[in-house]
Amino acid sequence: MERGVKLDRWGYEVSTSSDSCISSINDYYYQVLTYGRNRSVILEAPLHDKDCVLANILAAHFLCSSDPCRAQLHTQAAKSHHEKATPYEKAVFDAVNYLISEDRDDDVAVELHSKLLREFPKDLGSLKRAQVLCFYMGRPDFSLALVQQVLPKNQEESYIYGMLAFPLLELGRMADAEEAAKKGFQINKQDYWAQHALCHALQYECRFREAINFMEECSPSWSSCSSFMYTHNWWHVALCYMEGHCYIRKVLEVYDHCIWKELERSDAVCAEVYLNALGLLLRVDVRGELGIFEDRLKILASNLKNHENWYIELHLDVLILWALAKTGELSKAGDLLEGLKSRHCRMSEKKKQIMQKGILLAEALYEYGRGDDKRALELLGPDFDAIDCKIIGASDEQVDVFNEVWYCMMLNTERASEAIKVIETRIKKREGLPFLWRLLERGYLMTGSPEAARAGERARILEAAYF
Known part of the structure; x- marks a missing residue:
């Protein structure tokens, strides 16, 4: 097959003459952004064009955890045709190849993705991949910086605001996160990550009935997730x-x-x-x-x-x-x-x-x-x-939940005074959580404090108010 150049979903050049190869790559992008059930569609892309660098390196990334031997074969195929790849493909190859390497440094992997996104800011598939890496690093600050880096080029793009909302949530910027999630949902009602982020924000703010109603209304659309x-x-x-x-x-x-x-x-x-x-x-x-x-x-x-x-x-x-x-x-x-x-x-x-x-x-x-x-x-x-x-x-x-386990362990080991101190501090941040008041009630009862009645009453009021 004589090689040509096709444009992918983002409008970036890919060295292939196969429409089917590009179609499979684009389908994969969609599956990634929608948390779809058919991410394995990327394995079809190299079948349509075994020499396509982008198809092979994305297939390698998909397989790297479940089937490292097959992943290595796709990596080698991508390497062997690297010189014929477009600048965009080479940038993706460099970032993904390092990401799946055995001895990677996560900070370097993030920087390689940042470099890729500076050059190709419309590539939301690579942004999602980078944000997943940041999540497992426990670095929402890195994740936010990446999405803010590409946001000017994706102002009305579907899925970008769900990806903006999540690191905002993790950094405690709940109002900003709720605003971003709502904007993403307005652009695309089927943006499941935006739905999820909005639920997070409502849940954190103890707007439990509102969160339940919203998610149950959205739930019929989740069958493809x-x-x-x-x-x-x-x-x-x-x-x-x-x-x-x-x-x-x-x-x-x-x-x-x-x-x-x-x-x-x-x-x-x-x-x-x-x-x-x-x-x-x-x-x-x-x-x-x-x-x-x-x-x-x-x-x-x-x-x-x-x-x-x-x-x-x-x-x-x-x-x-x-x-x-x-x-x-x-x-x-x-x-x-x-x-x-x-x-x-x-x-x-x-x-x-x-x-x-x-x-x-x-x-x-x-x-x-x-x-x-x-x-x-x-x-x-x-x-x-x-x-x-x-x-x-x-x-x-x-x-x-591990904080809750910790509070309970203190109460279970007769360290009620210590538990009361940390629970009271926590309640100042999330006053509307009934379970924290229940734990506080338990701690007060253990110490003989008359405050137990007040804590129990507060818990009952909150429990009844939400439902």
Whole structure:
């Protein structure tokens, strides 16, 4: 086939004469931006043009975690035709090839993407890839800088405002995040990331009924979302229900019909479902309501004994450790924990230091799961703040449950005065959270404080007001 040049979705030149190759690449961009179920469409692009550098390097990135051998073949194919690639393809190749390299430095990977986006600011696929990297680095400041860098060239572009909203959320700029998410939703009602960001903002501001109504109205459109996005959106809904009076029935309903049921789909990604299922059940456990979910947790833990679900991402591993320990699978939990520690030891000194708090959190959740609150508390220390553990690959809302675990461990080990102090500080930031008032009530009761009645009444008022 005589080579020519085609323009991709962003209007950038790609060295290929295959319309089908470009079509597959564009379909992949769409799947990435919409958290679609068919991201594997990128594997069709090299079938249409085996020499296309962009097709091969994007296929390599898609495969690098699940099938590194095939990924390497695509990387080699891209390298072998590098000299025939367009400047845009070469810039993408440089950024992605380094990103999937074994000994990458995350800071360098971000800088390479920043350089790519300075030259080609319309490439929202590369922006999304870079933002995912920043998320796993726990650096929303980097993520925000990247989107602000390209925003002037994408003012009316679909998906850009959802990508702007999320780092704003993670940096605590809730009003700005809500505004950006609403703008993204106005441009494209099917922007699931903008929907998700708006829910985040409403949830943080304790506007739980508003968040539930919005997400349930949007939910019929989620059938095309990936297992993660579909179940994660419902996870947010369940968390909002959790703040109301007599919430457990609704949470159970969401778990059964909107999270666990996802596994019935032939194209479900199990690990993505397990992450949201575990995140929800841990919240239920902290609230002392796990009894009604006990059989479900045992089924989930049984599935999690499968090593195929281990070491995918640290956030999932931390939750698996809790579930295995909680259900008495201590041998399996011990194997997973030792494996994590072994992997941590083999990291570079820089990476090892960055991940240290994540490993301590993993060990603490193992101890908490098997009922040793005292040891878990020792591991987390007196100044624990879950926000410092974002490097496990979790949002502020996802890691906040570990703060709740920490508060409960202090109360469980008769350190009520310390718990009261940190809970009172937390309530000043999010006064509308009923569960924090419930924990405060518990702490006051343990110390014999007459403030317990006031805290309990405040919790009841909030619970009733939301629903």
